[in-house]
Each structure stands twice: as C-alpha cells, then as structure tokens.
Amino acid sequence: MGIVKIDDGLHEEARKASAVMCRSINAQAEFWMKIGMLAEAHPTLSFNAIVAAQRAAGHAPVAAAA
Structure with a gap:
C-alpha cells in the first residue's frame, strides 16, 4: 500500500462520488x-x-468499503 497525492479538486470529486x-x-x-x-x-x-x-470474468467490484 502506498500514498498517492492528488489535486484537492480531484479529491473533492472523489469524496462526492464516494458518497453517491x-x-x-x-x-x-x-x-x-x-x-x-x-x-x-x-x-x-x-x-x-x-x-x-x-463481471463476466468474475472479478469482484472494487466498491467494497475500506
């Protein structure tokens, strides 16, 4: 596991999308x-x-809560 630095605006978009x-x-x-x-x-x-x-390949969604 690592740390990824992202732009504040992109982080805010990820926050909004994650809530939805x-x-x-x-x-x-x-x-x-x-x-x-x-x-x-x-x-x-x-x-x-x-x-x-x-889904057809049987890959689990990445949506699992972390």
Whole structure:
C-alpha cells in the first residue's frame, strides 16, 4: 500500500462520488484508477463494456468499503 497525492479538486470529486456510490473515498479512487487502466488497455470499449467484462470474468467490484 502506498500514498498517492492528488489535486484537492480531484479529491473533492472523489469524496462526492464516494458518497453517491456508497464507497469510501479510497475505494472510489481505486475504482477510477482500475477503470482508467482498463480503458487505456482497451480503448475501443465503453465504460459499460469494461464493467460487464469484469463481471463476466468474475472479478469482484472494487466498491467494497475500506
């Protein structure tokens, strides 16, 4: 585990999104990082296609409360 410094504005957006999605701020940031990494690896897939592929592969959602 490490510490990642992010912009205050991005941290605030993660805080807002985490409240809506019932995730911790860290879990929200981790979710965004994972989706971003997968989007870069598969640029032709939509967000919904990436999430569906992760579910089909049996990967647990990153939404677990931390």
